[in-house]
Amino acid sequence: MPASNFPVSRKASFDDSLMPPCQIACPLHMEIGEYVDLIAQGRVMEALQVIRSGNPFPAICAYVCTHPCEDTCRRGQVDHPIAIRALKRFAIEFGGDRMIQEEARTTYSEKVAVVGSGPAGLAAAYYLRKLGYPVTIFEAHSALGGMLRVGIPQYRLPREVLDIEVQRLTQMGVEIRTNTRVVSLDLLFELGYKAVFITVGAHQGLRLGIEGEESPGVVDGATFLREVNLGFQPSVGTSVAAVGGGNVAIDAARTALRLGAKEVKILYRRTRAEMPADPAEIEQALEEGVEICFLVAPIKITRENKRLRVTCIRFELGETDASGRPRPVPIQGSEFDMEFDTLITAIGQAPRIPEDFHLRIGKGSTIQVDPVTLLTNRPGVFAGGDAVTGPATVTQALAAGRQAAQRIDEYLRHKYPLPQKEKPPIAKDLLPKTIEVIRKAHRLEPERLAPQERVQGFRPIELIYDWQSAVDEARRCLRCGMGAEILFQDRCATCLNCLRVCPYHVPYLDENGTIQIPADQCQACGICVAECPAQAIVLRKPRDRRYIDEELHHVFSTAKQSGFRPLIVSFACQYGLFGTGTLSGLWKEAQASISIVPVLCVATVEPEHILRAFEMGAEGVFVAGCGEQCAREDTHFWVRQRVEKVRRALGQMGLEPERIQAFNVRVKEEDPVQRLHQFTEQIGQLYLAAVLAQEVKM
Amino acid sequence: MIVAEQKPLEEIQRMIAPYEKVLILGCGTCMTVCGAGGEREVSFLHSALRLAQARTGSNTHQFSEYTVKRQCDPEFMALIADRAREVDAILSLGCGIGVQVAAEHFPDTPVLPGVNTSFMGTITELGVWDERCAACGDCRLAETAGICPITRCTKGILNGPCAGTKNGKCEANKDIDCAWILIYERLERLGQLEKMRRYYPPRNFRTIPRPRRLVNLVKADMEEGNG
Ligand SMILES: Cc1cc2nc3c(=O)[nH]c(=O)nc-3n(C[C@H](O)[C@H](O)[C@H](O)COP(=O)(O)OP(=O)(O)OC[C@H]3O[C@@H](n4cnc5c(N)ncnc54)[C@H](O)[C@@H]3O)c2cc1C
Numbered sequence A: 001m002p003a004s005n006f007p008v009s010r011k012a013s014f015d016d017s018l019m020p021p022c023q024i025a026c027p028l029h030m031e032i033g034e035y036v037d038l039i040a041q042g043r044v045m046e047a048l049q050v051i052r053s054g055n056p057f058p059a060i061c062a063y064v065c066t067h068p069c070e071d072t073c074r075r076g077q078v079d080h081p082i083a084i085r086a087l088k089r090f091a092i093e094f095g096g097d098r099m100i101q102e103e104a105r106t107t108y109s110e111k112v113a114v115v116g117s118g119p120a121g122l123a124a125a126y127y128l129r130k131l132g133y134p135v136t137i138f139e140a141h142s143a144l145g146g147m148l149r150v151g152i153p154q155y156r157l158p159r160e161v162l163d164i165e166v167q168r169l170t171q172m173g174v175e176i177r178t179n180t181r182v183v184s185l186d187l188l189f190e191l192g193y194k195a196v197f198i199t200v201g202a203h204q205g206l207r208l209g210i211e212g213e214e215s216p217g218v219v220d221g222a223t224f225l226r227e228v229n230l231g232f233q234p235s236v237g238t239s240v241a242a243v244g245g246g247n248v249a250i251d252a253a254r255t256a257l258r259l260g261a262k263e264v265k266i267l268y269r270r271t272r273a274e275m276p277a278d279p280a281e282i283e284q285a286l287e288e289g290v291e292i293c294f295l296v297a298p299i300k301i302t303r304e305n306k307r308l309r310v311t312c313i314r315f316e317l318g319e320t321d322a323s324g325r326p327r328p329v330p331i332q333g334s335e336f337d338m339e340f341d342t343l344i345t346a347i348g349q350a351p352r353i354p355e356d357f358h359l360r361i362g363k364g365s366t367i368q369v370d371p372v373t374l375l376t377n378r379p380g381v382f383a384g385g386d387a388v389t390g391p392a393t394v395t396q397a398l399a400a401g402r403q404a405a406q407r408i409d410e411y412l413r414h415k416y417p418l419p420q421k422e423k424p425p426i427a428k429d430l431l432p433k434t435i436e437v438i439r440k441a442h443r444l445e446p447e448r449l450a451p452q453e454r455v456q457g458f459r460p461i462e463l464i465y466d467w468q469s470a471v472d473e474a475r476r477c478l479r480c481g482m483g484a485e486i487l488f489q490d491r492c493a494t495c496l497n498c499l500r501v502c503p504y505h506v507p508y509l510d511e512n513g514t515i516q517i518p519a520d521q522c523q524a525c526g527i528c529v530a531e532c533p534a535q536a537i538v539l540r541k542p543r544d545r546r547y548i549d550e551e552l553h554h555v556f557s558t559a560k561q562s563g564f565r566p567l568i569v570s571f572a573c574q575y576g577l578f579g580t581g582t583l584s585g586l587w588k589e590a591q592a593s594i595s596i597v598p599v600l601c602v603a604t605v606e607p608e609h610i611l612r613a614f615e616m617g618a619e620g621v622f623v624a625g626c627g628e629q630c631a632r633e634d635t636h637f638w639v640r641q642r643v644e645k646v647r648r649a650l651g652q653m654g655l656e657p658e659r660i661q662a663f664n665v666r667v668k669e670e671d672p673v674q675r676l677h678q679f680t681e682q683i684g685q686l687y688l689a690a691v692l693a694q695e696v697k698m
Numbered sequence B: 001m002i003v004a005e006q007k008p009l010e011e012i013q014r015m016i017a018p019y020e021k022v023l024i025l026g027c028g029t030c031m032t033v034c035g036a037g038g039e040r041e042v043s044f045l046h047s048a049l050r051l052a053q054a055r056t057g058s059n060t061h062q063f064s065e066y067t068v069k070r071q072c073d074p075e076f077m078a079l080i081a082d083r084a085r086e087v088d089a090i091l092s093l094g095c096g097i098g099v100q101v102a103a104e105h106f107p108d109t110p111v112l113p114g115v116n117t118s119f120m121g122t123i124t125e126l127g128v129w130d131e132r133c134a135a136c137g138d139c140r141l142a143e144t145a146g147i148c149p150i151t152r153c154t155k156g157i158l159n160g161p162c163a164g165t166k167n168g169k170c171e172a173n174k175d176i177d178c179a180w181i182l183i184y185e186r187l188e189r190l191g192q193l194e195k196m197r198r199y200y201p202p203r204n205f206r207t208i209p210r211p212r213r214l215v216n217l218v219k220a221d222m223e224e225g226n227g
């Protein structure tokens, strides 16, 4: 059957999907929906490709990203956000990230210097190499990574992960100068560099400004963690206090525990609700035995008998301040003393920019840049990362590095800065009526080491999902922005079928009598697509409306080569068991050649598709849904409708209606293996009978 | 809206038997809405006919498909003139009107009906269609509380209910509501029960001149216009 016989009534290439909130929130605008969906299908290597195309060092983010994407995830409006970071980690581990080699070729002669090797510097070097520039990284410390190396504790980011990324940069031909503190930019230009990217971070701990802060035993968080991370094993004694409410305070406290401190307290002058630290990390710190004293801050430190007497005062919350949080107000006369061996101050850091850089410095000692071009006041000198924003996050630094690479390229090539073309966003929240009908499903977290095991050392505490949990977690994604749209308005007969069949009551008639399918509510199930009698509706994402005929052709040309008969075609849910390929185990002994056409949901299989499979030579067709895993209750109803319709047609042609079956995997009472075997046997007999009849005729 | 259902495959196969090239012609209006002959049904029938043909091992027919917005207007037919010229027959999935408009427009091409045009009606639940109007040309719905006894009463009586009504259902079919009970209940609700007490004389359907025609345009009167 020539392909041209099939009416190609749908454009296959356009992508009308909208940008989901997770992607907007991600500083790198990673295609989260895309890779989560691929993981849900068990296509982990492809997921990794998508991840790597949007992030230079995804393995690092998979451990330490603060995941702003999860904070905006609309699944959170239903039950809990998707565990995006943990899923990324899964894709990294199971997709074979360690095997990936990076290459780069030098196409330009202009050398670029990167000052500082934190995530911003590393990302800039990575992308500049990809663009074809010779790049040198200058780093004051003995090893690359910035805060990834000297700040973040190893139990949250194993150093081998960082080492692999650094090694890839070397493979790509990035020149690395460690133990080299840059003191003058003029010197760099004299050395022949044509552009410089400054990413020196924010390492200067802010001072409490209280009496006794200089005493031995008082140290700032960044310095303390740096010493630990560089292997100096500072002794902290048995009781330690960390002052502050951010991640650095938490990291310092937990690190102190691991260094052998018996009693570790965090002193914070507001309450838990205002703590800027990641809630999950606060939780973990508490599990490990860190005690948090809220509404408390030190006002004086005295050193007595090699110990610190810390005078504290209690606070109450007052009116909201500029940061949007309630201002802590000291309570007069509430002073009290506590004793510690070590006090770690972690109330923030600021950049310290060498004066000889001659850069314009702004608020919080940060470098002032043009937000679009990242150019400083000096020609050819760009800056980004914590040095520009003040203490921020790894992903923000990576995004700055990527932006810098692009801007430096434009600068060196005398190109006009290109505006980024972006998809329109999905901005609206889910409506209560939509939320109500979405099936609830709990967030699955990867396992962690038990607290008592964790504090024994610096082993990474988070484990990786097993395959099934990752697939199940990824399947919770609501596929925001990938929904249905009426592509062929001229065909729409306003029959209202979409409005009637939508399980989420999304389509509606507007005041002009035109049907609307609001993209911000649609769950991209595809049922209306399959039920539209005018075939006017499509899903916005090209992969979801993958032309099933094309897939069928592929299946049949492969089957033809193998020549094994009878041929059975399965339209199978692309998620869950079938999607992950484990189903192949089910039919190892099947006496037939079974080909799978993966579909978004079995409720999207149209009667025409099934007929076409028969037309192309299938002896039997089965539709395999994922059963209890399905996001919707009524999938089976729709499958029944389509199957019955085809059965009627088969019957009219004198073909046995049993040639088409529908069943589910992962249903408690049903055994898919048995069903499948019965079915193949049945088809085998029908096939044999037909062959015999043919021979008799001849 | 006009409601129809697709003819059984065997009947369609019999009809098209003499013709080699067949255009399956869908209709984008009523036939799309009632699911008898829109884009989707056209492509389903197309596949089914090809499959049936492949199964018999014969290769007699070549099919093509196309769906116009509405088959009941000749202008839409003009749009498919080229396609029509290339085929030996048109299998129309339009209602009976569409079939005839196609036949009038393409005098040399046989046009075959792919659907049985059934009635004028409405959707009462997903996938269920019910007749509502008989196009009798003499609407009395004002007297019967907006419920048509001609279509909805099995016997079509004008002065009901008959003695066969039982528990609100029709004696001819217990699944069907008695139209006259519906009328009674609605008149009661509207406070117009006196309409039940009137006698409506029988209507003479034979006086309807067939085929009916409506002229909704004042023809230019040459004399008057010139005078
Ligand atoms: C304890 C801690 C925990 C954190 N945890 C997280 C987390 O879990 N998730 C997250 O997203 N973010 C976290 N952050 C924040 C994150 O690490 C930073 O935002 C990020 O590293 C900033 O990157 P950067 O490239 O701008 O600078 P940095 O990473 O600070 O790198 C700057 C580099 O420049 C070098 N340098 C400075 N001056 C010179 C010079 N003159 N010449 C040569 N080299 C120089 C420094 O030695 C350093 O290596 C954490 C920060 C800290 C301190």
Ligand code: SF4
Residues within 6 Å of the ligand: A483, A484, A498, A501, A502, A503, A504, A505, A506, A507, A517, A521, A522, A523, A524, A525, A526, A527, A528, A529
């Ligand atoms: S794709 Fe599904 S959720 Fe979206 S409008 Fe259609 S039926 Fe509703």
